[in-house]
Amino acid sequence: xxxxxxxxxxxxxxxxxxxxxxxxxxxQVTNAFSAIDVMLKKRFDLLPNLIETVKQYTKYEGDxxxxxxxxxxxxxAGNLTNxxxxxxxxxxxxxxxxxxVTVENYPDxxxxxxxxxxxxxxxxxxxxxxxxRRTYNAAVTDYNxxxxxxxxxxxxxxxxxxxxxxxxxxxxxxxNISAKELFNS
Amino acid sequence: xxxxxxxxLQSALTELEIQRKEVSGVRIxxxxxxxxxxxxxxxxxxxxxLLIAAAIGGLALLITGIVFLSKATDKFNSxxxxxxxxxxxxxxxxxxxxxxxxxxxxxxxxxxxxxxxFAQQPDRYxxxxxxxGSAGKTRFSFSEVHAEYKTVTQTxxxxxxxxxxxxxxxxxxxxxxxxxxxxxxxxxxxxxxxLGAWITDKIPLFSTSGKELVKLENPDFDKTFVTxxxxxxxxxxxxxxxxxxxxxxxxxxxxxxxxxxxxDSCMYIAFPLDKDYFEPPVFKSLLDQTxxxxxxxxxxxxxxxxxxxxxxxxxxxxx
Numbered sequence: 001x002x003x004x005x006x007x008x009x010x011x012x013x014x015x016x017x018x019x020x021x022x023x024x025x026x027x028q029v030t031n032a033f034s035a036i037d038v039m040l041k042k043r044f045d046l047l048p049n050l051i052e053t054v055k056q057y058t059k060y061e062g063d064x065x066x067x068x069x070x071x072x073x074x075x076x077a078g079n080l081t082n083x084x085x086x087x088x089x090x091x092x093x094x095x096x097x098x099x100x101v102t103v104e105n106y107p108d109x110x111x112x113x114x115x116x117x118x119x120x121x122x123x124x125x126x127x128x129x130x131x132x133r134r135t136y137n138a139a140v141t142d143y144n145x146x147x148x149x150x151x152x153x154x155x156x157x158x159x160x161x162x163x164x165x166x167x168x169x170x171x172x173x174x175x176n177i178s179a180k181e182l183f184n185s
Numbered sequence: 186x187x188x189x190x191x192x193x194l195q196s197a198l199t200e201l202e203i204q205r206k207e208v209s210g211v212r213i214x215x216x217x218x219x220x221x222x223x224x225x226x227x228x229x230x231x232x233x234x235l236l237i238a239a240a241i242g243g244l245a246l247l248i249t250g251i252v253f254l255s256k257a258t259d260k261f262n263s264x265x266x267x268x269x270x271x272x273x274x275x276x277x278x279x280x281x282x283x284x285x286x287x288x289x290x291x292x293x294x295x296x297x298x299x300x301x302x303f304a305q306q307p308d309r310y311x312x313x314x315x316x317x318g319s320a321g322k323t324r325f326s327f328s329e330v331h332a333e334y335k336t337v338t339q340t341x342x343x344x345x346x347x348x349x350x351x352x353x354x355x356x357x358x359x360x361x362x363x364x365x366x367x368x369x370x371x372x373x374x375x376x377x378x379x380l381g382a383w384i385t386d387k388i389p390l391f392s393t394s395g396k397e398l399v400k401l402e403n404p405d406f407d408k409t410f411v412t413x414x415x416x417x418x419x420x421x422x423x424x425x426x427x428x429x430x431x432x433x434x435x436x437x438x439x440x441x442x443x444x445x446x447x448x449d450s451c452m453y454i455a456f457p458l459d460k461d462y463f464e465p466p467v468f469k470s471l472l473d474q475t476x477x478x479x480x481x482x483x484x485x486x487x488x489x490x491x492x493x494x495x496x497x498x499x500x501x502x503x504x
Contacts, residue, residue, distance in 0.1 A: 032417070032418075035417075035418045039418075124363070124364070127363070127422055127425065128418070128422055130421075130425070131418050131419070131420075131421035131422035131425075132418045132421075134402065134421045135417045135418045135421055137402075138399075138400050138401075138402070138417070141400075142400065
């Protein structure tokens with residue numbers, strides 16, 4: 001009798017631990033995406049300054065600038081889904097990279113302190129987003145492992161938890177960030 | 186180390202070699218007197234008829250030996266001072282003009298504790314031979330450290346103290362090239378740390394230190410180290426895939442697994458070592474440059490960490 005009660009108590013505790021752990025892991029995924037969101041917002045906030053500074057010095061890069069302005073407007077529109085935000089960031093990264101390349105043709109802009117500051121803050125935000133994406137992927141992997149492995153899989157089935165997709169690594173995450181490439185390409 | 190030691194260093198070595206011979210001569214004398222004194226004492230015990238003569242003779246020899254030993258210590262201190270000021274300091278300049286040596290000072294105990302490299306607080310601490318300077322834009326320093334903690338056990342003979350080494354080796358500190366606010370720790374993965382990490386991961390209730398286990402993607406890094414951080418994103422911001430590879434490479438060049446911490450805008454690395462560096466030889470010729478070459482190799486190794494870990498790349502908003 002006592003043994004049966006003991007087994008029930010142990011099973012109950014194990015059940016609570018597994019249940020809480022699954023909820024914790026799901027929350028970790030949500031938190032990890034929030035971190036990406038914060039970093040993206042920080043990056044989008046850099047754009048007005050960047051555009052204004054570049055505008056003062058460049059005369060012939062209208063297309064590139066208008067592309068960045070357009071992307072910034074989209075970023076400010078709000079109501080974007082997570083995928084849309086990430087897609088927007090991908091396009092922005094590519095456009096701003098293009099813009100940085102053209103800076104080579106404008107020595108005055110290249111030497112401008114404000115621009116240099118923006119350039120390093122942009123590089124910083126790029127690495128921070130890469131770190132946040134890796135954190136998100138680690139949280140998703142952890143969550144997927146928890147819901148697919150026994151005995152978590154039983155609880156996950158009852159709680160209707162589904163596996164999530166990790167974010168594909170961007171080119172920037174795969175390679176080493178090189179100062180040469182960022183500033184002198 | 187294969188690089189040539191310049192001519193001025195060579196002439197300083199030749200001058201110091203005379204001093205070394207003096208030190209070794211006085212030491213040998215002192216050891217001989219002490220040994221003879223002990224020998225006489227033994228004879229006195231073996232032959233009771235000679236006890237008084239042996240005791241007087243033995244005592245005289247012992248006192249002479251101790252006088253010589255004290256003289257040898259003075260001479261050695263002066264020789265050691267010259268060695269560090271003239272040889273090591275000059276050797277530093279052959280690597281980089283900015284490098285300086287302060288052999289009397291080292292990493293302070295508080296700085297060692299603040300580095301958070303080791304959770305155990307030291308009960309006995311000493312540090313010396315601080316070398317500092319810059320490699321490009323990055324300021325760095327490193328010092329020899331010996332930190333120990335004490336445990337006390339009660340035996341039938343009373344209390345017994347046991348001293349355990351926390352670190353005997355070198356602590357390297359460099360200004361990190363990225364801004365960060367929290368704490369990230371990289372510890373060698375041994376059975377204890379791996380078990381601690383596993384328990385914290387499976388039962389998060391046991392995580393009480395305010396640091397979380399960080400699971401990183403690099404299998405080699407994960408095999409060698411356990412990473413803890415107060416901020417998961419910040420840990421990955423610091424430990425980029427490239428940085429993880431470089432730390433693994435750095436570790437592979439060391440006999441014992443390194444530990445690292447990132448706190449207060451600095452990067453600290455602890456290198457456990459078997460021997461003391463930057464100490465002059467007494468019974469081995471200074472002109473045989475093996476010892477000096479080992480010292481220079483170590484300094485160069487520390488200096489090259491900045492380049493190896495790419496700490497001079499300052500594109501992330503930190504000058």
